[in-house]
Amino acid sequence: MLTPYSRTLSLEDAAHLVRRTSFGGSATKIRSLVGKTPQDALLQLMDFTPSENSKNPFDPSDAVNKNAADKIFQAKWLFEMIHGEAPMREKLAFFLHGHFAISTEKVGSPEALDQYLGVLREHSLKPFGVLTLEIAKSPAMLRYLDNDQNKKGKPNENFARELFELFTLGVGNYSEKDVQESARAFTGWTFTGPSKKAPNAKLQFVFQRKQHDDGNKTILGEQGNFTGDDVVRIATGHPETAHFLANKLFKFYVSSNPKPEDVAALADVWTRSRGDLQQVLTALFTSSSFYASKNQVVKSPLDFVVGSIRALELPIQGEGVYQSLLRTLTGLGHAPLDPPNVSGWEGGRSWVSDGALLSRIQTAASFTLSKKVTLNTKDLTLALLGSETTALNPIIQKLTSPQQAYLVMISPEYGLM
Amino acid sequence: MKRREFLKISSLAISLTTGMPAFLARAAAQAQSMAGDKILVVIQLSGGNDGLNTLVPYANGAYYAARPNIAIPKQEVLTLSSSLGLHPSMKPLMRFWDTGKLALLESVGYPNPNRSHFSSMAIWHSGDVTGASKEGWIGRIAETIGDPFCATNFGSVTPLALRTNELILPSIDNLDKFQLKLPQGTEKAFEQIMGLPRQNDAEFVAQATRHMISNTAKVQQNLSKYKAGASYPENNKFAAKLKELARLVAANTGQRILYTDIGSFDTHAGQRADQDRLLGEFSSGIDAFMKDLDSQGLGDKVMVLAFSEFGRRVAENDSAGTDHGQGGVMFVLGAGVKGGIYGDSPDLEKLNQGDVVYKQDFRGVYARVLDNWLKIPSKTIMGAEFTAPAFTV
Numbered sequence: 001m002l003t004p005y006s007r008t009l010s011l012e013d014a015a016h017l018v019r020r021t022s023f024g025g026s027a028t029k030i031r032s033l034v035g036k037t038p039q040d041a042l043l044q045l046m047d048f049t050p051s052e053n054s055k056n057p058f059d060p061s062d063a064v065n066k067n068a069a070d071k072i073f074q075a076k077w078l079f080e081m082i083h084g085e086a087p088m089r090e091k092l093a094f095f096l097h098g099h100f101a102i103s104t105e106k107v108g109s110p111e112a113l114d115q116y117l118g119v120l121r122e123h124s125l126k127p128f129g130v131l132t133l134e135i136a137k138s139p140a141m142l143r144y145l146d147n148d149q150n151k152k153g154k155p156n157e158n159f160a161r162e163l164f165e166l167f168t169l170g171v172g173n174y175s176e177k178d179v180q181e182s183a184r185a186f187t188g189w190t191f192t193g194p195s196k197k198a199p200n201a202k203l204q205f206v207f208q209r210k211q212h213d214d215g216n217k218t219i220l221g222e223q224g225n226f227t228g229d230d231v232v233r234i235a236t237g238h239p240e241t242a243h244f245l246a247n248k249l250f251k252f253y254v255s256s257n258p259k260p261e262d263v264a265a266l267a268d269v270w271t272r273s274r275g276d277l278q279q280v281l282t283a284l285f286t287s288s289s290f291y292a293s294k295n296q297v298v299k300s301p302l303d304f305v306v307g308s309i310r311a312l313e314l315p316i317q318g319e320g321v322y323q324s325l326l327r328t329l330t331g332l333g334h335a336p337l338d339p340p341n342v343s344g345w346e347g348g349r350s351w352v353s354d355g356a357l358l359s360r361i362q363t364a365a366s367f368t369l370s371k372k373v374t375l376n377t378k379d380l381t382l383a384l385l386g387s388e389t390t391a392l393n394p395i396i397q398k399l400t401s402p403q404q405a406y407l408v409m410i411s412p413e414y415g416l417m
Numbered sequence: 418m419k420r421r422e423f424l425k426i427s428s429l430a431i432s433l434t435t436g437m438p439a440f441l442a443r444a445a446a447q448a449q450s451m452a453g454d455k456i457l458v459v460i461q462l463s464g465g466n467d468g469l470n471t472l473v474p475y476a477n478g479a480y481y482a483a484r485p486n487i488a489i490p491k492q493e494v495l496t497l498s499s500s501l502g503l504h505p506s507m508k509p510l511m512r513f514w515d516t517g518k519l520a521l522l523e524s525v526g527y528p529n530p531n532r533s534h535f536s537s538m539a540i541w542h543s544g545d546v547t548g549a550s551k552e553g554w555i556g557r558i559a560e561t562i563g564d565p566f567c568a569t570n571f572g573s574v575t576p577l578a579l580r581t582n583e584l585i586l587p588s589i590d591n592l593d594k595f596q597l598k599l600p601q602g603t604e605k606a607f608e609q610i611m612g613l614p615r616q617n618d619a620e621f622v623a624q625a626t627r628h629m630i631s632n633t634a635k636v637q638q639n640l641s642k643y644k645a646g647a648s649y650p651e652n653n654k655f656a657a658k659l660k661e662l663a664r665l666v667a668a669n670t671g672q673r674i675l676y677t678d679i680g681s682f683d684t685h686a687g688q689r690a691d692q693d694r695l696l697g698e699f700s701s702g703i704d705a706f707m708k709d710l711d712s713q714g715l716g717d718k719v720m721v722l723a724f725s726e727f728g729r730r731v732a733e734n735d736s737a738g739t740d741h742g743q744g745g746v747m748f749v750l751g752a753g754v755k756g757g758i759y760g761d762s763p764d765l766e767k768l769n770q771g772d773v774v775y776k777q778d779f780r781g782v783y784a785r786v787l788d789n790w791l792k793i794p795s796k797t798i799m800g801a802e803f804t805a806p807a808f809t810v
Contacts, residue, residue, distance in 0.1 A: 146736060153735070155734070155735075156685055156686070156734050158740070161532070161741070171531075171535070176532065295618070296617075296618065333573035340574070341463070350574050350575065352622060352625045353625070355587075356573060357629045358595060358596075358633065359594075362594070365600065391613050392610060399602065407603055412610075415626075416618055
């Protein structure tokens with residue numbers, strides 16, 4: 001059992017919660033959570049009911065070609081992270097996107113991307129087995145890991161392998177035979193969609209019975225003439241999955257070096273709740289371990305870009321600005337829907353390199369120096385660094401507000417969160 | 418410029434040795450005892466390059482029987498021997514073969530092959546076949562010779578190969594933007610901020626920032642030494658990266674190992690279109706790169722080593738692709754190479770779970786390059802003795 005954090009939130013606690021779970025926020029937003037219980041503060045952020053921002057100007061159907069459609073879709077999501085009313089939902093969807101990675105290049109359909117992101121948003125607080133099944137049946141994933149090519153007699157193992165290795169059990173907890181047998185269970189899973197003959201056909205999962213191998217299979221010690229649904233059920237319900245996901249959540253949200261007993265405690269919550277993500281995340285974000293982990297995560301490029309804009313309340317508008325933000329994120333290797341490979345992003349210290357540090361410094365200049373940043377020093381360090389009184393305050397306080405913001409953003413402290 | 422001099426250079430007068438790991442501080446004070454001027458360019462073919470369609474066993478009926486849709490027809494193969502030939506997209510590399518500068522190593526892998534991209538890649542990066550080590554083989558070179566700038570990755574994220582627990586070697590993704598200019602009025606405050614005491618991850622980031630400042634200054638001072646000597650193929654991202662590597666080689670700022678990647682070779686479906694294109698980009702890029710270096714009198718300093726995390730399944734799948742396999746093909750090319758085909762060709766009648774059986778341990782290939790080209794004792798880096806055929810001069 002994870003020890004719950006028993007105090008009401010201090011200013012630093014509130015800033016920590018907002019930075020870690022919700023891409024950061026303004027000093028005003030942070031102050032509004034002070035004095036609340038960890039549960040109440042979390043409930044406020046964990047409200048995933050708001051619909052997408054109606055002012056989102058990006059519509060992939062406006063695109064002149066596929067490449068442009070992909071870019072517009074990426075910008076659309078970025079806009080939602082920056083301006084949406086449920087930033088915690090977007091950050092969680094991004095975590096899950098890194099987990100169930102796909103890329104625009106191979107998926108090649110804005111409609112499939114839209115469905116995929118919709119699944120991540122809609123099921124992110126549901127049981128993990130439900131989420132995994134929905135993702136496994138999404139045309140984006142069927143295409144990305146080639147299950148649309150997986151047919152009786154000549155199975156394609158790509159999806160079955162990654163399901164075990166990356167989505168559920170983790171490497172070392174299954175055999176090559178399990179992969180081969182599971183690939184057979186997923187035969188016949190594919191999708192249909194618009195074509196020249198039927199331009200308005202719905203893009204959706206279909207089960208092609210004729211292509212399905214309904215023979216007997218042995219998977220992770222269980223025997224039966226399993227289908228893909230069975231494999232997802234067996235894999236997501238496996239005890240190793242609880243541990244694998246608990247560890248991954250800790251690394252993403254809490255600390256690059258989680259304590260083994262903390263991971264075991266979260267895995268226990270996972271097992272008892274049958275992978276109910278709402279219960280698991282609530283236990284995590286109200287735990288004393290979470291609140292004791294300030295500045296123990298290396299800030300990702302996406303947190304750097306989105307978090308800075310939100311903290312400084314920068315007036316980011318216009319298609320050109322978003323294209324420029326996406327170029328920055330692409331250069332830093334962290335553009336949404338464009339992961340380096342099927343394992344998503346490694347995170348942690350891998351974000352630190354010469355080129356990346358330099359690019360962050362250049363981004364900091366473009367965010368602050370020509371913009372009208374007018375925040376006072378306390379608000380600035382609270383929103384950016386999570387405290388009104390940091391070691392930087394006395395060094396920067398005589399400079400102009402844009403210079404202060406710039407220096408905070410290029411400090412080693414801002415490399416963490 | 419000598420290394421000792423550049424260590425003093427810093428646009429901000431921030432001491433590089435402050436907070437430096439002890440082994441590096443020690444080494445920085447030493448002469449360049451293990452330094453040499455030979456350069457190794459390591460190219461990672463990400464995703465698992467299919468070896469059988471790269472070095473094609475065109476006289477083997479079993480090859481054609483296993484791949485009715487995706488085999489390379491005999492008449493298209495670039496003949497190297499009575500049984501083997503290169504994929505037709507690799508024509509630009511034939512000039513290296515003809516002059517004895519291209520070595521191909523067959524059936525390369527390691528014991529207990531792992532078919533996961535990430536596990537297998539980690540094994541190739543660390544040289545630890547259990548996959549447990551988080552220390553890259555090139556990172557260990559940097560620690561051993563005590564030079565945090567001896568290797569550079571060209572890309573945005575430094576791969577495991579160039580990392581150790583204490584050290585992350587530099588990554589550069591754009592040489593022209595690789596410079597730090599602080600706006601007027603912020604320099605002094607920045608220097609004070611960098612001077613604050615720190616621990617753990619904060620110190621790690623601070624140290625990386627100091628390294629970056631010093632590294633950018635050094636590279637910028639030397640980039641003008643490059644004189645373009647070849648035109649690189651257009652619409653070829655890999656070739657564009659090699660051009661930047663050529664500029665770094667010409668800058669002569671002490672990098673002995675340069676690392677970059679091309680991909681994805683993960684051809685589960687529609688293999689021919691993707692692999693044909695990638696092998697073409699790979700080959701034409703390297704051709705231009707070596708021409709460029711030759712024209713600047715630098716060609717005899719550079720050896721190129723290319724690897725992939727595994728080969729692919731011998732039999733094609735129903736998607737005109739191939740699934741993850743085991744043994745694969747490595748290339749070594751350029752200066753210091755004794756051309757030829759080394760190792761045993763895969764026995765397509767005797768497979769392991771449908772895969773080519775590995776016969777040559779990749780660590781032996783690293784070892785030979787370390788000992789004979791970089792002149793760095795391989796046993797220190799690899800932790801044991803490994804052998805490979807004599808593909809170096």
